[in-house]
Amino acid sequence: MVAERISVIGTGYLGATHAACMAELGFDVLGVDVDREKVDQLSAGRLPFYEPGLEEVLNRNLANGRLRFTSDYAAAAEFADIHFVCVGTPQRPDSNAADLTHVTAAVESLAPLLTRPAVVIGKSTVPVGTAAGIAERIAELAPAGSEVGLGWSPEFLREGFGVHDTLHPNRIVIGSDSERVVSTMRELSAAQLAEDIPFLVTDLQTAELVKVSANAFLATKISFINAMAEVSEAAGADVMKLAQALSHDDRIGGKFLGPGLGFGGGCLPKDIRAFMARADELGVEPALSFLSEVDAINQRRRSRTVDLARVLIGGGFAGRRVGVLGAAFKPNSDDIRDSPALEVAATVASLGATVTVYDPEALEKAQQEHPELNYAHSMLEAVRDAEVVLLLTEWGEFRDVDPKQLAKVVAEPRIVDGRNALDPEHWRAHGWTYRALGRP
Template sequence: MALKITVIGTGYLGATHAAAMAELGFEVLGLDVVPEKIEMLQRGEVPMYEPGLEELLRKHVAGIEGSSGRLRFTMDWAEVAEFGDVHFVCVNTPQKHGEYACDMSYVDAAFASLAPHLTGPALVVGKSTVPVGSADRLARVLVELSPAGEEVELAWNPEFLREGFAVQDTLHPDRIVAGIRSERAEKLLREVYATPLSEGTPFVVSDFPTAELVKTAANSFLATKISFINAMAEVCEAGGGDVVKLAEAIGHDDRIGKKFLRAGIGFGGGCLPKDIRAFMARAGELGADQALTFLREIDSINMRRRGQMVEMTREVLGGSSFLGKRIAVLGATFKPDSDDVRDSPALNVAGQIHLQGGQVTVYDPKGMENARRLFPTLGYAESAVDAVRGAHAVLHLTEWREFRELDPAALGEAVTDRVVLDGRNALDPSVWRAAGWTYRAMGRPTA
């Protein structure tokens, strides 16, 4: 008999996972506690921008003409428990307000709501990013609260989605990690992921703590690599070197590699910053805080980049005040191919300049609505050309393809001063300089 799958939490991770499971051929029931979210998903609409996700949803959501009908949504915990053989928990684990630690309240609530309805054998699979040690506790919760007791098992299967590539990363993952305690749990997960496994995706079996640590360890490594090249940019700035050439040269060493070595205004988003902070907090609780003190410096380098971009902007405008100056900011999201503005370096820089008296106008291909909600006092434009009209400086802060393809000569007709600051080292300096622009970027010679 074919496995039936439920997905608890239909935000970014859950909506993608539910649609992907339907695409892999499973009957899927998604649950959320927010009625508006469920109504949207039932119409085949997603509450966020993610390339390919809405098309995938519409292909499978029941009630949409021409769909497979394999994907439905509900708010009823009893229905979910009765329907599913495998229950994926995909709820959010944000940073606690005023602390570094991770807020486990949504995960705890999901387990407490599901367990009392589990009357027969089931596998509950955690996908949320949680502090190491959580799975062990949650496994006990399931046994204590479930009528089926020991027949309800837990597995931990961390997600590795990259925003902008989430559909591809779910259907064709570069690895699948399974923290398990029984052969039955492994067998079920191998069944769920049979298609990617048949394509050669590695399947890594581990204990609970290792599975919980994989995502935070991976994110900490990426954050370290980004902050490393940004620290090198600071040294290049002081010593007259070119961080782009430096990154190219060290990237040829295959022990280092080229990826994540583009210096700029640093990382943001809903994962990297909160994950490394939660990791530090948890290490402290375990008495291993010294092992991760380097992450405090990684976080500090990253946050410092934003202030340095503000200072570089002040410098090119004459070095004193932003008053009476018009600044165009190209980019609001924390990365391209997303509408996510959580902890966005681009918006942080825009906000700082605005607070210091600058007239800031922002344009982003997908993040305008979310940016407006977060920073209602900034100016917003409908296009890049509208954003730069009358600007004394243009800041390129999110590396959308649209911005790389802009015509500097045409853009130059709209600005007051042809000054561009490339916060992502993604534009071609020679092209912009040839069109009469002063081009500046962090860690690069000004000539």
């Protein structure tokens, strides 16, 4: 097996990042996608999404010849003997379950072309039990039959840190009952293993559970502190000081203990819902019933932010001007999937306000998704003549802005800090009426 030549099936966020970074590690990589426009864009060195540092890695490896893209599965089967499946698994439109259409299509397209020994490694987030079915399907379809081994190696990329997390992951997990698959993964991970990064070997089912379990835990921790924000508001306490006190307990720690508008994006919300759906199919739905409340707490943060803004502006939005800072679900990303910021902005607009949004990277995608909103190309333009400002994505330029500068252009110096990203005393000292989730 020629371990230096690999294919990456799917060139969305995960696949494009994985392909470029594997080339950066020295492998010859062929990215495969049925979307010809995306293939052409990547081949020209342009990313269809924003990810810090990735475009430089992409172009460097296109230039040195280690990275190419195609829409031809036959070319991938001929080129490589190691194939990574990195296609998306979005939430189904008719239920909370994961949509495996793209995974199924990738396997059905690739497997019949595998005429010699090969390794297929799944990285897509799938419901537990999926990989075993894929292994059976590959054995049925592939001319090489049992000489095609399957493994599952979940991805742990944080948007905004995708390059670092691929090149320097905090752990590598491979699920497989094939020693050949495991040894192949070790070979591919040699650079990371030289950094003493943990390498964990499991069965397929355990590997499938790792990513969704991690996301469920993180979502629970975020929603816990946001539940404490609800209690703090009712009791007149300060959730930020509460979170600080909790963070000193090393059993709890301070990571993901930041109260605010809650989580969004393409992973946490859909992963916990798909996890609950799969638990129901397995007959263990009560084991994950708490995730329903985790999801509900997260959604309540959005409506509570709208309520704070309504009170601050005097009871109603009709005819009022609102400046919104942030559209992406998190900073250092242009991802607007399940974005709390955009949902709040759209809700306020539906209540009669004129809403103007600014985000450093997500404006184009936001405008396509919510054309009813107004968009500005600078922070000052977005808040000009605003009667209330909503900070909804904690980009650095929003955290670091001088409140005196903003005060000069707004109609009224009122702000709702949906991310608890600002120093309230500093803003109040400069004449702003400041409100935030979970603070007096």
